[in-house]
Amino acid sequence: MSGMKPTVEIEGCRAAHAELDRRLAGLTEKTIRRISALPDWTVAHTLAHIARNADSVVRRLRGVIDDQVMDQYVGGQAGRVAEIESSAGQPVAELLADVRASSAAVEEIIGIVPDDAWDRLSRSVSGDLTPAHRVVYSRWREVEVHHVDLGLGYTPADWPVALVERWLPELVQGLAGRADHAALLAWMIGRGPTPDLGPWG
Incomplete structure (x- = not known):
């Protein structure tokens, strides 16, 4: 992967975003307030996490483009939790628009990362330094796993073979x-x- 554009991971992200978007259609306020598969999180919390994770990917890749090591979340783990709690309180229409817009922002910035920048580093919320191509891979995993956690009919059997x-x-x-x-x-x-x-x- 060193020095190479992560084509498989990029396509995986795009497909994961598209499948999630398809299943979000028709969600109601009642649906997003029910408990998800994650302890203590509603469907809204899980959607909020997907959206704020997207923001963190954009932040990290923007740093990569500017050749700066960026933290995944402003304020670290506490900042992450605060962002999710705040976003989860949005009305259903606003929350779904948030998820879609943040995912689109990920795809947009992926498209402008220079080919020679995919080995540049950014800092995860755990403090680990990871190259940009792993950031995209992580986003792909996050969307696939949390899509299952939403309880909307998407299951591990639907995960891409790749x-x-x-x-x-x-x-x-x-x-x-x-x-x-x-x-x-x-x-x-x-x-x-x-x-x-x-x-x-």
Whole structure:
């Protein structure tokens, strides 16, 4: 990937945005106030997160274009939480317009990142420095996963093969750092319950 435009990830983002937009049609105020698949978050909170994550992608890629390392969220984790809470309170029409506009902004800025800038770094909310091509990959994953969390009929079976085939090996490789090793081994060979793996990212 080094020095190369992340074409697969860009197309994945665009397709994920389009599929999400299609399923947002007809959502009501009642629907967005129900609980999503995420603990303590309504559908509105999840949509707000998708929108504010898009803003963070734009912020990071704007920094890449300007050759500056930018933080993912203004104010870090606390700023992220505050942005989501504020956005989740919008009426349904405004929230859906927000999601669509922020996703469109991601696609717009992706189109103007210079081809030689995809290895430039930005800072994630966890503090990690990641290259621009990973920012686009992360956005693709975020939209696909949280689309499922919305509970609108989109399921893991709908995830693109290209995403699954890339992401699954990465997660499997990282399993050893997410659980007690003996418990993990017992589970993988059918000799124990599913261990607590903690958050994926």
